[in-house]
Amino acid sequence: MARSVYVTGVGRGDGRQVVELGLMELMSRQVDRVGVFRPLVHGTRAQDPVVQLMRRRYRLDEAMPEAHGMTYAEAADLQAESGLDELVTRLVERFREVARHHEAVLVLGTDFADTNIPDELALNARLANEFGAPVLPVVGGLGEDADTVVAEVRNAHRAYQDLGCHVVAMIANRVAGRSKQEVQRRAAAHLPVPIYVLPEEPALTAPTVAQVVEAVSGTVLLGDGAGLARDVQGYVFGGAMLPTFLDALTEGAIVITPGDRADLVIGSLAAHAAGTPAIAGIVLTLGETPPENVLRMASRLAPGTPVIRTSSGSWATAQRLSTLAGRLTADNARKADTAIGLFELHVDGAELRDRIALSRSERVTPMMFEHALLERARAARKHVVLPEGDEERVLRAAEVLLRRNVVDLTLLGREETIRKKVAELGLDLHLDREPATVPEGAALVDHDGAANAGQAAVRIVDPATSPLREQFAETYTALRAHKGMTLDRAREVVTDVSYFGTLMVRHGLVDGMVSGAVHTTAATIRPAFEVIKTEPGTSIVSSVFFMCLADRVLVYGDCAVNPDPDAEQLADIAISSAATAAQFGVEPRVAMLSYSTGASGAGADVDKVRRATELVRERRPDLKVEGPIQYDAAVDPEVAATKLPGSEVAGRATVLVFPDLNTGNNTYKAVQRSAGAVAVGPVLQGLRKPVNDLSRGALVEDIVNTVAITAIQAQGSDAAAE
Structure with a gap:
């Protein structure tokens, strides 16, 4: 039952x-x-x-x-x-x-x-x-x-x-x-x-702009789906002259004004474009439509911001909107994220789960794995820096992460640029009105200035103007002095967002970094090699993908970083991959993959895998490892019973280590596309502190998952340090 x-x-x-x-x-x-x-x-x-x-x-x-x-x-x-x-x-x-x-x-x-x-x-x-x-x-x-x-x-x-x-x-x-x-x-x-x-x-009871359109029987003149999904946090009625009217604007408000007040329309949208403040939209009353040239300018000033026309007057419109309240619907994922974040922040989920006596399924589906990532990241909230602070996907992911209270965030970039982008997208990141930085040793604070122990928060740091720039330049000069680095040159290097973010990680101002939505893998990883370096006992930085199949999660390594590792490097990759798997709740049973199983084959490629397997057993005798082994013998119990009977790993492998990048990258993509698996990663491993790279085609949910993974890795780093 x-x-x-x-x-x-x-x-x-x-x-x-x-x-x-x-x-x-x-x-x-x-x-x-x-x-x-x-x-x-x-x-x-x-x-x-x-x-x-x-x-x-x-x-x-x-x-x-x-x-x-x-x-x-x-x-x-x-x-x-x-x-x-x-x-x-x-x-x-x-x-x-x-x-x-x-x-x-x-x-x-x-x-x-x-x-x-x-x-x-x-x-x-x-x-x-x-x-x-x-x-x-x-x-x-x-x-x-x-x-x-x-x-x-x-x-x-x-x-x-x-x-x-x-x-x-x-x-x-x-x-x-x-x-x-x-x-x-x-x-x-x-x-x-x-x-x-x-x-x-209040965000849950705030209606959306789409609800406003429905309530006033309005026609959308300008705006897109994202704009219609914005929360309405108040109403401002336009009747005054523009200078007075601008002072009355408030964050997230709907401006209600007669359709012939082109000055208020343009003024409102100009204020929105500047992010001071970002409005939710405009309702034009009396059935009036502004001239075409005004609408063209409006669309360029604030793309996506809704401008709505209604035949009602301002008083009748106000009456219709006075009792309008928000609701949770299938079309508004942002409100759902807010609701879940509120529940998770104030309800002891583990206690309630135990009282319901809900036991975990043996199967682990992709959705269960993704949900578990957010839950574990939230359990001991960390602070992650996102160097690509003005990228749309990154900002949308940041809103999800904040609404779910998963991590605290620092966005890197020009304050004005980020605020304008946030306003254009209609996002709610609770940014402070004044530019904020994160000085060394400072605790993240909430909007009232108190230590933030509850709601997740976000800050913006501009590397070009940050007081941390000089300190970071000195650090980088010392680290790269053997390469001839000078302080003047270092001052330029550390204004690069990837280097600045990596130095924030090194100095302990943040717990990890996620980048790569618009930067190359090299631009993300090179600063980590130079500044953070590998952890003791590891000679190589590598990566894994979590391959979420219909009923289980497998760990694939290395599918993203090392083209042709030698036997010693392959052993490092296997040991790191096993540790990553264990950290994320996957019991490591390591298969060292090759085109041959056991002693059936010979050749340089097989010998490399065989030697790597021996090294893993020497360095980590506690690990269950098998190799060389073919993929089918690693994951299919029937094949394993024929090829390697009695093996602890064959047929039950959870960590699959590929002999080279060509094999690994093609295999993960083939499984992803052909078997409908969800690939989460790449997750970098082997660094002293977590830095992770995104695909430049990463979706918002990919960024959310990668940030959660980075936070969990940071939790593991803290535990190891203790």
Whole structure:
């Protein structure tokens, strides 16, 4: 029987979609096949935004049974005609059909909104008991003081417990930030189960520009999909003259002005382009459209920023927007990232997972591996420098990393350029208004100037103007004096973002570096060779790819750095690859690959692999290693039983070391394309501190994964140092 958990509440407005999404994230890391089931739904499944979001984000199988039991209208009719028992029986049958196809099921309780269901709390309790699902009740705290929230939490716990439910924990959501600690302390003193308190997060209740368009029945004159996905953090009504109006602009605001005020349109977009402040968009009222030359200028000033026309006047538009609130939908991944980040920051995931008694699947899917990377990186948050601070993909990845609280970041580049790019993309990186640097030994601080122990933060450093430049030049001169480096020349070299970022790593100002989205591999790796150098006992820097197959993760090395390693270097690569595999939860069983298995072949290439295998066994007798061995004998138990019976590695290899770059690079790409594997990497290994290179074709999710890997490597470096 599938393990399940039932998320429910006690009334409207508790914002439990954040909890539902956070719990799905938690479950999907542990279990391959997670299902979602909503007993009662308004309209149809296609109209359920949370279920649609989960289906898209977690790739839930559309061929599985319906994700909901029946509509509220059907339930009310059935209960009136046949009674509550018949209603419950039907819902249990439909739940079990879903459960039969999944290892775990997340059940989304009723929403207490215009349901016509008598005693809705008792119905949720009964369904949870019939499903055999522990209950996670959510209590809303919006606008309530600490006394009220604590009382509501205690009452909700008692209500579900008295109805026979197994309550695994309680959650108070949307609590005022000033009351969070008090609610946590007082509620915990009176409850036999954990209590998690989530503060109100304005970014989740902020509507998007797309919602504004829908609310005002608007027509989009300018703008793109990314612009329509921006959060609206306020409204500014344009009526004053331009100088006065500019002072009223606020970050993330929608400007509402009559369509004939071309001066305010151009002024708003010019301010946005300068990033002072970055607005969400413009709504033009009264059905007026600016002249074509104004629209052309507007599109060049702030490409992608939405300009919307509505036939309504400013007052009617304001009325329509006054109650507009954000919502989690399948089309807004940014809000989903914010919601999951909020949940993970305030909920002890390991504790909750244990209380649900959700055991990890033996299979490790690509999504489970990627989710585990973010979880491990977040567990001991590190600080990573991104030299390509004005690159769009890097900035989009930075927003994801910050919303998920994975790492603290430093972006390198000109302050003005980065801010303008952030404004053009409509991103929310919470950049300080004043230029920020990271002086040596300084702790990262939040926007109020306090030490930041909670929300991840980002800073911008310009190598050309940073006070660190002189110190870094002196360091680099000393390191390269044997090559004739002078201080004047070093001052120029360290303004290169790759060198500056690498020196930040060396000086301990950041924990690692990720680059390569627009720079060559050589531009990323050469400074690391010169400044950070290899770790003791390792003669060579190499790389691995994590190859995420449908049911397991394999480690391939070296597929990106060394063209033709000799036997000693190949042994180093194998030992480093085994250590990397172990660091990321893959038990190392090392296969030293060749075109021959065992003693069946001869020749220089086979002899090199044979000698490398002997060196690995001499240096690391604790490692399970086999070689030379062919790929099929390494991964296929049936072939292994014929070619190398009794081997601890053959047929079960997890770390596959290729004899040269030509073989490794082609093999990983062939497996990636032909078998549909997800290739995460390359991950550099053998350096004293982590520096990782991106493919110049890297996607945003590739950058996110690589930064998470770099943070985990930094955690390992800290542990080794201790």
